[in-house]
Amino acid sequence: MSIHLEQEVTDLSERRMRLATVIDDYADWLDRQHGIDAERALRLADTASALRQDKLVVAFVAEFSRGKTELINALFFSDHGQRLLPSDAGRTTMCPTELFANSDEAPSLSLLPIETRRREESLARLKHMPIEWSRLSLDPGDPRQLQESLQKLTETKLMPAVEAIEIGLWDNEDPSERHQLRADGTVEVPAWRYAMVNFPHPLLQAGLTILDTPGLNALGTEPELTLSVIPNAHAVMFLLATDTGVTRSDLEIWHKHVNRHSNYHVAVLNKIDMLWDELKSDSEVQAIIERQVEETARVLKLPRSRVFTVSAQKALTASIRGDSALRVRSGIESLEYLLAHQVIPARRDMLYHSVSGEVGSMIDESRVGIATRLKRSSDELIQLSQLSGKNRGLIEEARAALQKEKESYDVTAAQFRVIRKMLKKQGEHLMSQLSEESLHTICEAGRAAMEASMTTRGLTGGIRQLSEQMGSRLHYATQLADNMVDTLDQAYIHFYHHHHLPKTQVPRLDLGAYRNRLEALIRETEAFCRDPANLMLEKRFMIRRFYAGLADEARKAFNLARAEAERWLRIALDPIMARIREHKQYLDTRLASLQHILENMGTLKGRMAQIKGQISELRNDKTELMRIAETFAG
Ligand SMILES: Nc1nc2c(ncn2[C@@H]2O[C@H](COP(=O)(O)OP(=O)(O)O)[C@@H](O)[C@H]2O)c(=O)[nH]1
Ligand SMILES: [Mg+2]
Structure with missing residues (x-):
């Protein structure tokens, strides 16, 4: 593990924590402001x-045996003095593996x-x-x-x-897999x-999560990995090996699971040590x-700068033995720089932008x-200082003017209460568009459309229906919200003027983000259905699984949209009520x-002192x- 990488990951984590602390401070500050923005304070606490x-x-991500696990060992766990994850010859990880640190357990x-592949969940x-899950303690x-x-x-x-x-683990019609069938009618499959x-x-404690995946087989049959885990x-890092070059299944993984899906990816040509040849010059x-x-860049249609060369094995050996010349030669440092100086800063900026707006x-x-x-407090203070020592008549005048203002x-305020009642109804109507029941109805209908014909055509039909119905509800909800915003804007302008x-x-x-997500799912389905592997065979199991995966993603998007709408409703409606109440209280x-002062001129001084106190409190808050x-901002 390089110093750069460790520093950058720690730095990212510290910044995250600092940003969270400021946001919490601000939430506390808001809370102290007479609870006007309680809803916002809660939302801030969530953000923090x-x-x-x-x-x-x-x-x-890559086909089997390209050296993913070895590279993970070399990049992150070489300080262990040995291979942490199994990646030596003939023994590699067979299942997707997530590495993280959770100090609560x-x-x-x-x-x-x-x-559990049979399971619906x-x-x-x-x-x-x-x-x-089967669980083992680690020491x-x-x-x-x-x-x-x-x-x-x-x-x-x-x-x-x-x-x-x-359960989609073996394909008897695939000639390249047929040999795996044993005489006793069994095949070897991953246990997990x-x-x-x-x-x-x-590094993991600082917030890094690493995902190691096995080859094409496991990716293809676990739609969730392609639909959500990898894109997120x-x-x-897409790995290739120098000894195999770019094979058909490498390309399949590249196109289906990496190129189209992931936000940021690079290709890593591993095992360059196999080309090291003492009979040739450097x-x-x-x-x-x-x-x-x-050649790799050309086939993958990637810029040359996004293709890295490395020997994961030599990098690991070099780190364990402290051989810095070998480490440099292994090429591992360029990947460390990439992570430290591009991936991590990009994440840092994104985090900041997502909350800063x-x-x-x-x-x-x-x-x-x-x-x-x-301003209000100083207005009042000025008025009182002007009135002090004046006769009752002037004070009476001021009181009458204020009385008129209040009326x-x-x-x-009463007019607004009528509007607010109407807005509340509109809000309920909006939420009913996004209700749990309507989601359920849509999902059931989509499922029925798919089950009616367990073919890729049935699948596209089902997903299209599902996503269109959800999409049109999101669209309608947004329109309703826009109308509400217009009404609210007018109310605010009136109160302001x-x-x-x-x-x-x-x-x-x-x-918009959720509607885009639904549209992306339709594109996903179309790609799945165009894939000859899924067309030729009547793969009911795969179709059902893929549908379940898609429906799950669609449901997630819809639920997120509902949560967003709920939050929006509160942020749109609650503060205005609080401000109206606050202003009424102030008047x-x-x-x-003024009434007190009229009754007893002696209270004027006391009131002035009180306002001065308020002003200095407000100054502190400011x-x-x-x-x-x-x-x-800093
Ligand atoms: N020569 C050489 N072999 C490597 C390198 N990286 C991995 N291997 C070997 O390739 C095989 C597969 O590696 P592994 O990390 O398990 O691949 P994975 O299936 O992609 O996780 C193992 O035998 C490793 O020892 C490398 O840089 N050079
Ligand atoms: Mg592996």
Whole structure:
């Protein structure tokens, strides 16, 4: 593990924590402001906790035996003095393996039996069902125990061929797989479907999650990996090996699982040590490697700069032996730089941008709010100082003027209550578009359409129907929300012009991301159906699984959209009510104080002192807010 990488990961984690702390500080600050923005404070607390839990996910994807596991060992675990994950000849990881650190639980290896493929639940859901997993404790202080336990990742078992076909583990019609059938009618299959390694390594503790995947077989039959796990990774390393070049199945993985899906990916040409040849000069060897790199870039249609060369094995050996010349020659450092100086900074910027817009504009609004309150208090103070020592007549006049202002305000507030009632109804109508029941109905109908003909055509029909119905509901909900925003905007403008309430911009409800997601799922389905492998065979199992995977993703998008709409409703409707109440209270106290003064001129001084106290409190709040704003921007 290089210093760069370790530093950058730690730095990313520290920044995340700092940002979360500022957001929490701001939420506390808001909370102290008489609970006007309780809803926003809650939302901020959510944002902060999401930041704290954020993970940087790096996935390694390739056909079997390209050296993914070896590269993971070399990049992240070489300080162990040996291979942490099994990657030596003939013994490799057989199932997708997720490596992370969760300090709430003891270090452990959790394995999901392969038979759970029959289950309807998604992997994501199974992760929350501990009973389905077989669990082993890991002892980070005992390398032998560690290595022995992790050998489990390589386990296979024999399964009757019919069962293996059923759960999509073996294809009897594929000539390249037919030889795997044994005389007793069984085939060898991976023992585990998925593995989770909770391990207290510093990089993992700082928020790195690594995903190691086995070859094409496991990827193709686990739609969730392609539909959600790999696309959600922040970086994907696609491995090739110099001895095999770019094979057909490499290309299949590249096109189906990497190129189209992942946000950021690079190709890594591994095992360059196999081209090292003592009978050739360094520059000759380098030229051979370069030719292969260019060929790889051409076939994958990638810029040359996105193809890396490495010898994972030599890098691991070099790190363990402390051989720095070999380490340099292995090429591992360029991958470390890539992670340290591109992948991690990109994640850092993205995290900051994703929160800065929303939090930044909230802070701006708070500034306006506090300025308004300061102005009100100083207005009152000025008025009182002008009245002090004057006769009752003038005070009576001031009181009468204020009384009139209050009455006119009450009329506006009463009018708004009618509008607000209507808005509330509209809000309910909006939420009914996105209700759990409507989701259920849509999913059932889509499923029925798919089940009616278990073919790829039935599948496209089912998904299309599902996604279109969901999409049109999201669209309608957005329209309703836009109308509500227009009404609210007018109300705010009225309050601003006539009663000097702060100007406030009501945010729009934006469900675009979820509609895009649904459209992407349709494209996904079409690609699946165009794939000859899925067309030629009547793969009912695969179709059903793929449908389940897609429907799950669609449901996720719809549920997220609902949560977003709920939050939006509260943010749109609650603050205006709070501001109206606050302003009414302000007019009431001011009126009452003038009344007191009229009854007893002696209370004027006391009231002035009280307002001075309020002003200095507001000043403190303002200073604190400025500090938060500065830390946040910096
Ligand atoms: N010569 C050579 N062999 C390697 C290298 N990386 C991995 N291997 C070997 O390739 C085989 C497969 O490696 P592994 O990491 O298990 O591949 P995976 O299936 O992609 O995870 C093992 O026998 C490794 O020892 C390398 O850089 N050079
Ligand atoms: Mg492996």
